Amino acid sequence: xxxxxxxxxxxxxxxxxxxxxxxxxxxxxxxxxxxxxxxxxxxxxxxxxxxxxxxxxxxxxxxxxxxxxxxxxxxxxxxxxxxxxxxxxxxxxxxxxxxxxxxxxxxxxxxxxxxxxxxxxxxxxxxxxxxxxxxxxxxxxxxxxxxxxxxxxxxxxxxxxxxxxxxxxxxxxxxxxxxxxxxxxxxxxxxxxxxxxxxxxxxxxxxxxxx
Numbered sequence: 001x002x003x004x005x006x007x008x009x010x011x012x013x014x015x016x017x018x019x020x021x022x023x024x025x026x027x028x029x030x031x032x033x034x035x036x037x038x039x040x041x042x043x044x045x046x047x048x049x050x051x052x053x054x055x056x057x058x059x060x061x062x063x064x065x066x067x068x069x070x071x072x073x074x075x076x077x078x079x080x081x082x083x084x085x086x087x088x089x090x091x092x093x094x095x096x097x098x099x100x101x102x103x104x105x106x107x108x109x110x111x112x113x114x115x116x117x118x119x120x121x122x123x124x125x126x127x128x129x130x131x132x133x134x135x136x137x138x139x140x141x142x143x144x145x146x147x148x149x150x151x152x153x154x155x156x157x158x159x160x161x162x163x164x165x166x167x168x169x170x171x172x173x174x175x176x177x178x179x180x181x182x183x184x185x186x187x188x189x190x191x192x193x194x195x196x197x198x199x200x201x202x203x204x205x206x207x208x209x210x211x
Contacts, residue, residue, distance in 0.1 A: 001054055006031045020073065024066040031059045037096050055096025058117060062088030078191040085184040090116045107210045110174065120176035120210050123167065124159040139165050181206025 011026035035056025065085045072079035092113050100111040101121060110121035129135040132153045140158070141148040143166055151157070151167075161171045182205040189198040 001034060003035050003054070004033045006033070020070040022066075022068045024064075026064045027062070028064075029059065029061050031057070031093075033057050037098065053096055055094065055098075057092075057094035059091050059093055060088055061091075062086065076193055078189075080189045082187045083184065084187075085182060087182050088179075090179055092117055105210060108172070115174065116177055116179050118178060119174050120178065120208060122172055122175050124161070124171075124173055124175055126157045126159050129153050129155050129157055141166050143168060176208030176210060178207055178209070180204045 007028065007030050009026060009028040011024065013025075014023040015021070016023075034054035035058065036052055037055040038052060063086070066082070067084075068080065068082040070078065070080050092111060092115060095111065095113055099113075102109050102111075108121045109118045111117055111119075129138065129151055130153065135151045135153055135155065138151065138157065140151045140160060142151070143149075148166065158167045158171065160167060161173060164170075183203070185200055185202045187198070187200045189196065191197075
């Protein structure tokens, strides 16, 4: 069946100083249900192939703010300035009991219940071993088959999350969220008689980039 979206929202619009200043504020909560997911079947089914089910659910909570002002308003000159700012929080609510990890751009992107959609998942770093003595004191190793290979000078220092002195897949954690904290734009329109000059600047604050 198709995915369904439930939208709840409220807003306020204000106009002041003979409409030379306009403010708009909107709050919203969107929930997407019955998202189509590739889900592992129950072991009792005897099937080894994933099946497509309406098993996913996700929620977005957000706020949009718009400010528009006419700073100059004469017979020949007019100058309008606007600001738009938007923020949102995304959370995965249900994945049919699954956690998804996809390799993208040389890294791992994880989608898991209770987290934002598509966070960066990997090894947390803590600098570089500058000397052999420093590496020896840390007593960290990687495992190749049955052999433990110690880190040495010049190697990246990874955080051993479970304190077993071996850096492996169990030490991976969420290391970044690509979703920005704030996005928006600033726009300006300057008019002199029949001549107009406009500009638009966009911005994004926060949000991690994997490299």
